[in-house]
Amino acid sequence: MDVIKPIHLSAKELDESQPLTSVEMGKLWVTYMGNNMSIKILSYFLEHCEDKHIRTLLENGLALSEDFTQRTKVFFNENNFPIPFGFSETDVNLGAPRLMEDELYAHYLKHAAKAGLSLYAIAIPLVMREDIREFFVYCNQCTTILLGQINNVLFHKHFISEPPIIPTPEKADFINKQNFLNGWFGDVRPLHAMEIVHLYDNIEDNATSKALLLAFYQTAEDEKIKALFKRGIEITDKAVRRLTEKLHLENLQTPSYLDHLVTTSNYPPFSDKIMLQQKFDMFSMKIRSIGNSMALNGRRDLSALYTRTLADIGLFIDDAANILIDKGWLESPPKAFDRS
Numbered sequence: 001m002d003v004i005k006p007i008h009l010s011a012k013e014l015d016e017s018q019p020l021t022s023v024e025m026g027k028l029w030v031t032y033m034g035n036n037m038s039i040k041i042l043s044y045f046l047e048h049c050e051d052k053h054i055r056t057l058l059e060n061g062l063a064l065s066e067d068f069t070q071r072t073k074v075f076f077n078e079n080n081f082p083i084p085f086g087f088s089e090t091d092v093n094l095g096a097p098r099l100m101e102d103e104l105y106a107h108y109l110k111h112a113a114k115a116g117l118s119l120y121a122i123a124i125p126l127v128m129r130e131d132i133r134e135f136f137v138y139c140n141q142c143t144t145i146l147l148g149q150i151n152n153v154l155f156h157k158h159f160i161s162e163p164p165i166i167p168t169p170e171k172a173d174f175i176n177k178q179n180f181l182n183g184w185f186g187d188v189r190p191l192h193a194m195e196i197v198h199l200y201d202n203i204e205d206n207a208t209s210k211a212l213l214l215a216f217y218q219t220a221e222d223e224k225i226k227a228l229f230k231r232g233i234e235i236t237d238k239a240v241r242r243l244t245e246k247l248h249l250e251n252l253q254t255p256s257y258l259d260h261l262v263t264t265s266n267y268p269p270f271s272d273k274i275m276l277q278q279k280f281d282m283f284s285m286k287i288r289s290i291g292n293s294m295a296l297n298g299r300r301d302l303s304a305l306y307t308r309t310l311a312d313i314g315l316f317i318d319d320a321a322n323i324l325i326d327k328g329w330l331e332s333p334p335k336a337f338d339r340s
Helices: 022-047 052-078 102-126 130-156 193-219 223-248 272-295 300-327
Strands: none
Touching (some): 022 052, 022 102, 022 130, 022 272, 052 102, 102 130, 102 193, 102 272, 193 223, 193 272, 223 272, 223 300, 272 300
């Protein structure tokens, strides 16, 4: 870090006793909730894990979630902020039979870590209090290391394929024709690197999400929640097929389905509450992922595909939220003043 000159400010400007802002409240709250849920899910995974490398990944993920949760609690207590209810031991049955194979644990952990990394990275430029900003820098760094370990294990064990290979450009170039935007008709150009990146990333996320939905559908007890999970499977499968087609048309490899990694057990290791909240969160994260994909896309056919997918995701999230509210399970984030 020698290239960055230090800036020394007065103690007043770095006062850590100032009240939490909406950004700090919101990001600490969602960090606590996400990691509190991960503790319960990873604890169950560790009860049924035989692969020593994946077990270490789970142990590392669990240790980070416990650490982040405890550090967040300290900020809450110092600022007289009520600790969220989150999830308890009643939301997980550690004695339930195996529901997933070890490989799916690693894919799930990658999905969860990517979601966490997105949360922490966005918090860093918005948080004003230095102590809380440094906390999110710490979370970001730890999660980045964990993601590196996950990718290494997945690749070493041939659980993921190498992302698509494209030729190295011969020279720097400019776009000089409007048909760069074509997607259905006329001269349709090949996919560019950023479009491939996000197609591949969305397929990978949806493959993991679909397998988890299948596991939850098998073990959900409430019929309304079970029906929603079934619809989620159909939405996610449709998204995978549409995204995969775009890469296959250009003879590019894609991530594989993971459904075969779910056992036939229908004995629930998780409560309906934590399963529904998990899918509510995962579908919400898909909106951010698709937003990133659309921002870096140049072809109209891909924009239309992502827009259709967003509509399906939005309806699922709305229905999931309604069930969570009806059940009294949806905890409220901090809110602004009610001036009415």
